[in-house]
Amino acid sequence: MLYRISATWARVELWAAAVLAVCVTLLVLLNVVTRNTGNALFWVDELAIYAMAWMTFLGASAALHYRNSVVITLLPDAVSLRTKAVIVKIVDIIVFGFALAMLWFCWRWFMPLELARAGFDTKIFQGNTFNFIYAEPTSTLGIPKYIFWSVMWLFALGATLHSTMHLMTAPSQIEKS
Amino acid sequence: NEFRLGLITPPPHIWTKAAGAFGEELAEKSGGAHSVSVFPSRQLGNEAEMLQQLQTGALDMAFMTVAEVSNRYVDLGAFYAPYLANDIAHAGRILRSDKAASMLAPLPGEVGVVGLGYGMAGLRQIVSRGEISSAADLSGLKLRITPFTPILDFYNAIGAAPTPMPLPAVYDALANGQVDAIDMDAELIWVLKYYDHADTIVQSDHMMFPMVGLVSAKVWAGLSEEDRAMIGELMAKHVDSTIDSYIEKEAGWLAQIADTGKTYTKVDASFFGSAIDDWNAIWSEKAPSLDDLRAVAAETR
Amino acid sequence: MSPVVFLVALLLSVPVAIVLVITAAWYIWESGNTVLYDSFAQKMFGGLENYGLLAVPLFMLTGELMNEGGMTKRLINMARVFVGGFRGGLAYINLLANMFMAAIIGSATAQIAVMSRAMVPAMEAEGYNRGFAAATTAAGGLLAPVIPPSMMFVIFGVLAQVPIGEMFIAGIIPGLLLTGAFALVITLVGLQQQFPKDVWMSRKEAGRALLEAMPALLIPLAIIGGILFGIATPTESAAIASLIAFLVGWLFYRELKPRQLAKMFKRTAVNASMIIFMISAASVFGWVIIYGELPQKLAGFITSITSDPFVFFLIVNLALLLVGMVIDGIAAIILITPILLPIATGNYDISPHQFGVVVCLNLVLGLLTPPVGIGLYIASSMSDTSAGAILRALWPFLLAVAVVLVLLSYFASLSTFLI
Numbered sequence: 009m010l011y012r013i014s015a016t017w018a019r020v021e022l023w024a025a026a027v028l029a030v031c032v033t034l035l036v037l038l039n040v041v042t043r044n045t046g047n048a049l050f051w052v053d054e055l056a057i058y059a060m061a062w063m064t065f066l067g068a069s070a071a072l073h074y075r076n077s078v079v080i081t082l083l084p085d086a087v088s089l090r091t092k093a094v095i096v097k098i099v100d101i102i103v104f105g106f107a108l109a110m111l112w113f114c115w116r117w118f119m120p121l122e123l124a125r126a127g128f129d130t131k132i133f134q135g136n137t138f139n140f141i142y143a144e145p146t147s148t149l150g151i152p153k154y155i156f157w158s159v160m161w162l163f164a165l166g167a168t169l170h171s172t173m174h175l176m177t178a179p180s181q182i183e184k185s
Numbered sequence: 186n187e188f189r190l191g192l193i194t195p196p197p198h199i200w201t202k203a204a205g206a207f208g209e210e211l212a213e214k215s216g217g218a219h220s221v222s223v224f225p226s227r228q229l230g231n232e233a234e235m236l237q238q239l240q241t242g243a244l245d246m247a248f249m250t251v252a253e254v255s256n257r258y259v260d261l262g263a264f265y266a267p268y269l270a271n272d273i274a275h276a277g278r279i280l281r282s283d284k285a286a287s288m289l290a291p292l293p294g295e296v297g298v299v300g301l302g303y304g305m306a307g308l309r310q311i312v313s314r315g316e317i318s319s320a321a322d323l324s325g326l327k328l329r330i331t332p333f334t335p336i337l338d339f340y341n342a343i344g345a346a347p348t349p350m351p352l353p354a355v356y357d358a359l360a361n362g363q364v365d366a367i368d369m370d371a372e373l374i375w376v377l378k379y380y381d382h383a384d385t386i387v388q389s390d391h392m393m394f395p396m397v398g399l400v401s402a403k404v405w406a407g408l409s410e411e412d413r414a415m416i417g418e419l420m421a422k423h424v425d426s427t428i429d430s431y432i433e434k435e436a437g438w439l440a441q442i443a444d445t446g447k448t449y450t451k452v453d454a455s456f457f458g459s460a461i462d463d464w465n466a467i468w469s470e471k472a473p474s475l476d477d478l479r480a481v482a483a484e485t486r
Numbered sequence: 487m488s489p490v491v492f493l494v495a496l497l498l499s500v501p502v503a504i505v506l507v508i509t510a511a512w513y514i515w516e517s518g519n520t521v522l523y524d525s526f527a528q529k530m531f532g533g534l535e536n537y538g539l540l541a542v543p544l545f546m547l548t549g550e551l552m553n554e555g556g557m558t559k560r561l562i563n564m565a566r567v568f569v570g571g572f573r574g575g576l577a578y579i580n581l582l583a584n585m586f587m588a589a590i591i592g593s594a595t596a597q598i599a600v601m602s603r604a605m606v607p608a609m610e611a612e613g614y615n616r617g618f619a620a621a622t623t624a625a626g627g628l629l630a631p632v633i634p635p636s637m638m639f640v641i642f643g644v645l646a647q648v649p650i651g652e653m654f655i656a657g658i659i660p661g662l663l664l665t666g667a668f669a670l671v672i673t674l675v676g677l678q679q680q681f682p683k684d685v686w687m688s689r690k691e692a693g694r695a696l697l698e699a700m701p702a703l704l705i706p707l708a709i710i711g712g713i714l715f716g717i718a719t720p721t722e723s724a725a726i727a728s729l730i731a732f733l734v735g736w737l738f739y740r741e742l743k744p745r746q747l748a749k750m751f752k753r754t755a756v757n758a759s760m761i762i763f764m765i766s767a768a769s770v771f772g773w774v775i776i777y778g779e780l781p782q783k784l785a786g787f788i789t790s791i792t793s794d795p796f797v798f799f800l801i802v803n804l805a806l807l808l809v810g811m812v813i814d815g816i817a818a819i820i821l822i823t824p825i826l827l828p829i830a831t832g833n834y835d836i837s838p839h840q841f842g843v844v845v846c847l848n849l850v851l852g853l854l855t856p857p858v859g860i861g862l863y864i865a866s867s868m869s870d871t872s873a874g875a876i877l878r879a880l881w882p883f884l885l886a887v888a889v890v891l892v893l894l895s896y897f898a899s900l901s902t903f904l905i
């Protein structure tokens with residue numbers, strides 16, 4: 009069950025990342041066209057960069073599901089299969105710890121509880137907390153930046169989902185599914 | 186306390202040197218109780234990131250362009266009124282006025298930082314690949330700017346296509362023609378040789394470019410009264426010293442640029458025609474302090 | 487304790503990016519400066535807000551399209567017309583092609599992405615060992631940031647307040663030197679391994695190969711022309727090249743169908759996010775160690791050891807080799823330049839141009855050194871070769887770079903002569 013949720017979510021993440029890669033390409037092309045016709049749009053670069061950042065974090069989360077990240081396999085390759093299975097479990101625990109840490113960083117950063125306490129009034133919120141995240145502007149888009157930053161939540165939640173799945177699932181079970 | 190001070194300028198730059206001098210004097214005056222580590226060249230991140238770190242209290246201090254702060258507290262945009270100052274010395278007098286100082290007062294509540302005083306960089310000039318003999322020649326040109334609203338409004342009013350671009354990309358972009366012109370100060374035009382790939386340098390002096398010395402409001406709240414007084418006084422003194430440096434050196438850079446043999450023209454407000462009125466119409470509404478600042482400018486002219 | 491956490495996690499095969507993140511988090515915990523946790527996630531995001539990074543997915547996409555659309559195949563076929571009959575011809579083609587690409591592209595990672603997809607399968611098909619093919623391509627990619635234009639030199643120039651044009655000129659002789667050194671390596675390895683040798687094409691075959699390659703030539707032309715005529719930035723030229731590659735592959739060669747695009751964009755997203763996520767992790771890692779002033783302490787230590795510029799350079803080179811193992815390219819330049827440059831110019835009277843060339847080349851080398859070697863992993867993923875297999879063939883090239891580094895450190899004029 010957990011595996012199916014994780015797999016489905018990873019597929020969604022990958023498709024979203026692919027769509028964002030298309031966006032990056034089209035935005036950069038749009039920049040060329042508009043600039044060379046004397047209609048330079050000054051917000052395109054920033055949007056393209058955010059699209060790339062979203063693509064990256066969604067793709068990085070999906071990579072945790074597929075165990076498709078860059079790793080040094082010197083040690084696991086050198087030991088017996090049994091020891092290797094132990095190492096894989098330890099790595100799963102560490103990655104799970106990382107995912108929880110990311111959730112905690114996002115929690116400290118976005119302070120959702122304090123925001124709710126302030127009745128979702130960001131003025132009161134920043135007076136109470138000295139946290140100006142909801143007032144931060146983007147430099148050219150005219151949209152609050154927390155909208156783009158929210159991908160860090162998606163990343164933290166996705167990483168938690170995928171790493172929990174790996175932690176709870178025996179390797180053989182995954183191969184069967 | 187061991188304070189961390191961040192800025193975007195590299196070690197040889199006037200701002201970085203002022204930051205170093207501030208740290209030395211603070212250490213000396215406090216009898217070694219305080220020290221300042223300077224982090225130049227955006228080591229801790231760009232200005233937006235540093236401002237965030239000031240807000241959380243991760244970073245203690247910064248010397249930052251007023252442009253960045255004005256993206257969050259619009260009233261500071263008033264400093265960028267075209268031709269508010271006649272020349273660089275006049276810009277210095279405006280920045281040293283009581284009115285200018287009072288404009289920093291709302292920063293703790295609005296942005297989460299304490300502004301202790303102004304410094305500056307040189308006045309803005311225009312470097313162009315092609316001939317520029319009137320403002321009409323700027324119309325339709327791709328022109329590089331630092332991304333903040335007042336300057337964007339200025340070039341939009343002229344009819345140029347303002348193109349935001351970080352400093353590292355500028356030299357190449359001008360060399361290759363990805364931009365036709367750039368908005369830049371005399372120091373960098375000379376030091377980074379932006380005139381290399383340009384035909385025309387227009388000494389327009391159209392805008393000042395102030396800097397502000399900031400302390401994290403969170404960190405500030407944790408300091409004793411005596412420490413606040415000492416840090417406030419010393420930081421104000423050293424950011425202020427950059428004003429003197431630029432007043433002293435600006436003419437020399439401009440003369441060296443003029444000597445390069447490129448077409449060099451000096452223009453004034455009349456060059457830009459109605460664009461300046463258009464800008465004023467937008468900003469008299471956006472920036473409440475603009476009228477007072479104009480009054481200060483008139484008094485100190 | 488932090489170095490232990492770093493090494494243990496790395497050896498256990500925790501993903502490299504996650505190793506950097508947890509080491510940074512651990513170091514903050516140890517130093518007690520926990521307020522940094524409030525900016526941690528923001529800094530991970532902020533590390534990606536860099537226009538130059540857009541070139542990574544775009545050049546990867548170009549590589550995909552040129553490959554699936556049958557363009558690289560035809561370009562290499564064309565090159566074969568000229569040197570196919572020589573022993574080891576394709577290895578030299580690889581190097582020469584990399585040199586020409588380096589005059590277009592300013593980023594080693596981007597160049598390695600494009601060239602690995604193009605060259606490695608071709609070399610393998612001709613009988614080369616796949617590891618050697620990927621190693622030659624990865625090493626050739628190091629020319630990109632040395633031969634102008636160069637993203638590294640641009641960033642160094644800005645940090646050091648040195649005119650960027652002068653930095654570019656400073657890179658010309660070192661770039662040629664590096665090309666020569668790599669050619670020597672290929673010759674020596676070739677003598678030892680007896681490289682495969684092709685036969686010369688018949689006149690008719692040759693004519694056909696040239697004609698077929700014409701539309702594919704549009705791509706390098708578009709990249710060079712776009713940049714030279716100011717139509718596009720190097721990043722944008724990658725997007726244009728992708729578009730042309732798609733059109734040529736679809737309409738001329740008819741090997742590409744629009745519906746294949748979905749698959750290619752997905753692959754691009756997977757590969758690019760893997761690389762860029764490591765940059766995000768490296769940036770938060772670098773930020774934390776800068777906060778701890780570790781590099782500053784290192785610099786103070788170096789000056790206490792020697793007063794000789796060359797010895798200083800050797801120490802710096804060794805230190806940077808270590809730095810380059812964990813922090814790559816541009817991130818490392820940003821961290822290192824402000825700390826070491828004032829010492830080099832102030833205490834040792836070294837020209838900033840020479841210093842820039844040496845430091846940039848050294849940190850570029852870091853792209854190919856494990857454990858964090860983005861160039862190595864790009865070559866590995868784009869050519870479907872294990873990083874270990876590449877490394878086994880790569881070390882003579884790395885040694886050649888080291889020799890060039892020593893020469894550049896000793897003879898200042900190699901960097902400053904043309905300026």
Ligand code: NA
Binds near residue numbers: 588633634
């Ligand atoms: Na290059």
Ligand code: NA
Binds near residue numbers: 811855
């Ligand atoms: Na490395």
